[in-house]
Amino acid sequence: MNMIILIPLFSPLCIGIIKKIKAIFQNRIGASIFQPYRDLWKLFHKDEVISRDASWIFKFAPFIIFAVTLVAGANLNGDILLIIYTLAIGTFFLALAGMDTGSAFGGFGSSREMTVSALAEGGFIFSLLTISNINLASHGQSFLPGILAFAGFFIVLLAETARFPFDNPATHLELTMIHESMILEYSGKRLALMEWASFNKFLIFCFLGANLFFNFGFAFIPIIIFAFCFAVGFIESTMAKFRFFRLPDLLIISFIFNVVAIGLMF
Amino acid sequence: MINLIIIFLIGAFGSLILQRDDRLANIWSNSLAIIGALWGLIFSITNFLYRTNSTFIIGKNTLPILSLSLKIDQLSTFFIFIISLITLFSSIYALDYVKHYFKKYNIGALGFFFHLFIVGMLLVVTSSNGIFFLIAWEIMSVASYFLVIYDRNDLKNVQAGFTYLVMTHIGTVFIIIAFLIMYRFTGSFDFDAIKSGSLSIPQLMKNVIFILALIGFGTKAGIVPFHIWLPVAHPAAPSHVSALMSGVMIKTGIYMMIRIFLDLMQPVPVWWGLLILIIGSISSLLGVLFALTEHDIKKLLAYHSIENIGIILLGLGSSLTFTSLNMPGLALLSLTASLFHTLNHATFKSLLFMGAGAVIKETHTRNMEEYGGLIRYMPQTALFFLVGSMAISALPPFNGFFSEWLTYQALFQGIFTLDSTIKWIFIFATGSLAFTGGLALACFVKAFGATFLARSRSEEKHQIKEAPLSLRIGMGGLSLLTLILGIFSGKIITFAQKNVHLSSSVSAPNFFLSFLVIILAVILIARYLINKNQKEIVSGTWDCGTTLGPRMEITATGFARSIILIFKGILKPTIQHDIEYHDSENRYLPKSKLVTLKVQDIHHSYFYQPLKQIINIISFKIKRTQSGITNAYILYIFIALIVALFFIL
Numbered sequence: 001m002n003m004i005i006l007i008p009l010f011s012p013l014c015i016g017i018i019k020k021i022k023a024i025f026q027n028r029i030g031a032s033i034f035q036p037y038r039d040l041w042k043l044f045h046k047d048e049v050i051s052r053d054a055s056w057i058f059k060f061a062p063f064i065i066f067a068v069t070l071v072a073g074a075n076l077n078g079d080i081l082l083i084i085y086t087l088a089i090g091t092f093f094l095a096l097a098g099m100d101t102g103s104a105f106g107g108f109g110s111s112r113e114m115t116v117s118a119l120a121e122g123g124f125i126f127s128l129l130t131i132s133n134i135n136l137a138s139h140g141q142s143f144l145p146g147i148l149a150f151a152g153f154f155i156v157l158l159a160e161t162a163r164f165p166f167d168n169p170a171t172h173l174e175l176t177m178i179h180e181s182m183i184l185e186y187s188g189k190r191l192a193l194m195e196w197a198s199f200n201k202f203l204i205f206c207f208l209g210a211n212l213f214f215n216f217g218f219a220f221i222p223i224i225i226f227a228f229c230f231a232v233g234f235i236e237s238t239m240a241k242f243r244f245f246r247l248p249d250l251l252i253i254s255f256i257f258n259v260v261a262i263g264l265m266f
Numbered sequence: 267m268i269n270l271i272i273i274f275l276i277g278a279f280g281s282l283i284l285q286r287d288d289r290l291a292n293i294w295s296n297s298l299a300i301i302g303a304l305w306g307l308i309f310s311i312t313n314f315l316y317r318t319n320s321t322f323i324i325g326k327n328t329l330p331i332l333s334l335s336l337k338i339d340q341l342s343t344f345f346i347f348i349i350s351l352i353t354l355f356s357s358i359y360a361l362d363y364v365k366h367y368f369k370k371y372n373i374g375a376l377g378f379f380f381h382l383f384i385v386g387m388l389l390v391v392t393s394s395n396g397i398f399f400l401i402a403w404e405i406m407s408v409a410s411y412f413l414v415i416y417d418r419n420d421l422k423n424v425q426a427g428f429t430y431l432v433m434t435h436i437g438t439v440f441i442i443i444a445f446l447i448m449y450r451f452t453g454s455f456d457f458d459a460i461k462s463g464s465l466s467i468p469q470l471m472k473n474v475i476f477i478l479a480l481i482g483f484g485t486k487a488g489i490v491p492f493h494i495w496l497p498v499a500h501p502a503a504p505s506h507v508s509a510l511m512s513g514v515m516i517k518t519g520i521y522m523m524i525r526i527f528l529d530l531m532q533p534v535p536v537w538w539g540l541l542i543l544i545i546g547s548i549s550s551l552l553g554v555l556f557a558l559t560e561h562d563i564k565k566l567l568a569y570h571s572i573e574n575i576g577i578i579l580l581g582l583g584s585s586l587t588f589t590s591l592n593m594p595g596l597a598l599l600s601l602t603a604s605l606f607h608t609l610n611h612a613t614f615k616s617l618l619f620m621g622a623g624a625v626i627k628e629t630h631t632r633n634m635e636e637y638g639g640l641i642r643y644m645p646q647t648a649l650f651f652l653v654g655s656m657a658i659s660a661l662p663p664f665n666g667f668f669s670e671w672l673t674y675q676a677l678f679q680g681i682f683t684l685d686s687t688i689k690w691i692f693i694f695a696t697g698s699l700a701f702t703g704g705l706a707l708a709c710f711v712k713a714f715g716a717t718f719l720a721r722s723r724s725e726e727k728h729q730i731k732e733a734p735l736s737l738r739i740g741m742g743g744l745s746l747l748t749l750i751l752g753i754f755s756g757k758i759i760t761f762a763q764k765n766v767h768l769s770s771s772v773s774a775p776n777f778f779l780s781f782l783v784i785i786l787a788v789i790l791i792a793r794y795l796i797n798k799n800q801k802e803i804v805s806g807t808w809d810c811g812t813t814l815g816p817r818m819e820i821t822a823t824g825f826a827r828s829i830i831l832i833f834k835g836i837l838k839p840t841i842q843h844d845i846e847y848h849d850s851e852n853r854y855l856p857k858s859k860l861v862t863l864k865v866q867d868i869h870h871s872y873f874y875q876p877l878k879q880i881i882n883i884i885s886f887k888i889k890r891t892q893s894g895i896t897n898a899y900i901l902y903i904f905i906a907l908i909v910a911l912f913f914i915l
Contacts, residue, residue: 051807055641067785079770095711101807102720107820114708121704248832
């Protein structure tokens, strides 16, 4: 239950760390790792502009999406399907909010987001299934399946949290963006909630990965989450974003990794 | 039970008598249906509570093979419950919905066939004699055929009805043959006699019965590739009938599969269950993929029925597999998953069809590209449709999630406990269920977004009003039900786990309460605690300096285009450009451009087309015998006589 506080408390820090790592790779000093907190604070105190085409879906979606990340955070040690489908509520409302203002960007962002998340679902469910039942393994093998499942999970992490090579969180170029285009019409506190929810989602995935795949004890979790942040920052600094129609290949690879892992295990 | 049928028969003939007066016929037929449905609910709930199994025979048992015998066990009771439940809400919905048919069509006839349809379904799930069952099956099929072609001024609906009639009768042929084989070996059409005599049926014949019954009942249930009638017939019917057809009627196919495979034919070989698992996986995946390509809202929903029948079959198939492998605990878990999803699908699919009906009634079109922005004109309908969309996409805390959760658990247990080949089939089924879930979510973002969100693309938008009261009561009741079934799913899940231990569990009430509390807390904190003096300025959507028109927002086709392109190996999309030029010789200045996007129906091109050709070739060969020469016919008679004599002697 304390995760409900820890997740939103530390999620902006993770994003700050990633940004710092990227800055170091680019030979910049970069903003402080606490900058995301200041951004959120600033946004929470600003006035808002809301489109006149927007309905209550647009107005309530940020609250729902943020709450979803908290609920998923609170259930992190519970049933895997519940976590996956709780996060899906957030995706559902995010995509609807993107369509709601009738902007061409939002609609295409929603379409891309739903495509990616639909294809990521197979790998997501299978990787968590593999790893959460690794103690049931009948063939005694758990090392290789664990690695395969982790590879699959990491691809899903990048896809679901809108990171390279799936999405570019830094861009505002309409041809490349997925997540940013859906929240394009938001401002003020609602934008803050949307951003914060996406930070939370990132930390939830990192925590899932740390907790399930590297279960050395609670004290190690922060270190492993830092490793995740470093890996994401490293990938974003060293490779290019994929073309949209190459993303399904990557997601199917994640799914196949997990199928092989399950096949090896039982 | 007899009273129940009599109520609906009174409703049927009463509405025929009152057909002169549209209003009176409408009130009569729907209020009688409501009374009947309530009676059915009370009847089935008391049956559940006291666990009574009852048997009746109508009239004296004078005919040799036909006995009008009804047997109501717990399975029948469950289906009577579903039928009554959905009938209740669709009749409430119909009170106002039918009004737009006044003066256009005969309302009495609508009531007559509506009641007859319900009677047919009730008899199908209770009859315990093969011949009587077939009569009930035909009553149900033919009554629903007349409901499909009710809106007969549109030629397309009549054609749809024809497809439905042909397909349903092809299915019935298979069912009749299956019953005849059972009769051949057990000497009776009575289900009890078949059950006790099923050991005397040789295994080969049992397998033949299985295939025949699977095709026959699968046609009604809408499994791929026998589903082609579903996306044409369901859209054609009036929406409250579509709700019943999609929510309940196709489930009678599932009922009979359970009855024959899990009851009459026991014990069964393992491959029966595995085949059903494979069919379920394929149906669910193809169903949702074809749903994504649709922009006709009711066709989209009809394809989702195929998908959900696939999910129900996943539960049924694993149940059958576990039964054959002698694992009763897991078999119970899977069967509960399957039946729970049957109930859940009935509620949210009827809800969605009713929502679609309310939208169509106002906009006069089924094309989603012409909707847009309806949430402003029909806020309550939009809310109900949103609930339905969330339930069908298996989002907690609505009921769809919990039955899919149970189905997942059944499949997971299959992966954990079974051996190599069987395990791989379970992995395949789990994978297809996972992808189906993701794609269904995408499809309902598309359906809800294109219909209710953004700006209106319709020209008649100013005439659009909120749906009338009875429609909202019908939809609201079902929305509440999807939530209640979700929150109180714990009882069902505990029941399913009676003999198995699952490592994970979900608590629906906790989830729902924490979700509500957290949302409220977030709203309160963000709105009032951080900064009370914020302003919300209403302005236009960012338009890049141009004028925003309805053509600039995403359409249903555009939304699904990337998924269609990713799955182009299965869906085979085609694109065709037609350009007309001002100057046809130089071809510099285009006058108009037309782009036609289509998705090829693989079942037509790879299954039905070759089948048709084979039948044609055979027919042409047989045609040669029909020469029209009298002498030849006399020869045929002579040969037939000799052959007959040969057999007799």
